[in-house]
Amino acid sequence: MSPSTHSRGVQVTHWLSAAGIFALLPMGVAMAGMAEDDPTRLLLTRLHVVVGIATALLTVLRLIFIAKGPRPEPLEMSTLHHLGIKGTHVLLYVMLFAILGSGLSLFGGGELAAYLSGASATAPDFSELPPRAAHGNLPIAYLVVVVAHVAGSVLHEVRRGGVLRRIGIPRRG
Numbered sequence: 001m002s003p004s005t006h007s008r009g010v011q012v013t014h015w016l017s018a019a020g021i022f023a024l025l026p027m028g029v030a031m032a033g034m035a036e037d038d039p040t041r042l043l044l045t046r047l048h049v050v051v052g053i054a055t056a057l058l059t060v061l062r063l064i065f066i067a068k069g070p071r072p073e074p075l076e077m078s079t080l081h082h083l084g085i086k087g088t089h090v091l092l093y094v095m096l097f098a099i100l101g102s103g104l105s106l107f108g109g110g111e112l113a114a115y116l117s118g119a120s121a122t123a124p125d126f127s128e129l130p131p132r133a134a135h136g137n138l139p140i141a142y143l144v145v146v147v148a149h150v151a152g153s154v155l156h157e158v159r160r161g162g163v164l165r166r167i168g169i170p171r172r173g
Contacts, residue, residue: 004165007069011168013062020055021096021146024048025139032136036122045123046116049103056100059093072166075156088149095142102134 005011027048034041077085106112111124126132157163165171 003070003072004162005072005168006166007065008168009065010062010069013058013065014167017055017058017062020051020058021142023051024055025143027051028136028139031123036125041123042115042118049116052100052103056097059096063093075162075166076160077156081156085152088145088152091145092142092149095138095145099135099138099142102131102138105131106135 006014027044031041031044031048034044074082106124106126106129109124111120112126114120115123153163161171
């Protein structure tokens, strides 16, 4: 018989990744609006890199937990609804790794590494690089998919229940 919830490892890595994702977006927006020589920008950039890589690693760990662990019993839903959920999850993972890839590609020229190490006092100008455009625009699209994911989860919870319990939120009442 299948369990009714995801494993504790899946649950913990899900919520830690979510926290990382919700921290990264405002950091990115704040950094983009700061002067290139603002010391706070350097601090935020360093933090952004660390949280971004940690979030990606947590996501990889979650995928390993999902692949190796028992899967929860399927929820009652239509085939179309089930396909929508699968598609949304795949899109969330693909987009997250595309955002990570676009961010890591900014290290290619060496200017970002020099800035992060303190060897350069000003943030590099990546505005003309395609990975920078992707790294700035993909998170906005990602946020739309996250909102759809959360809205779908809440809607299913209200209509039938069981979704939030699977990812570690006990039902009240």
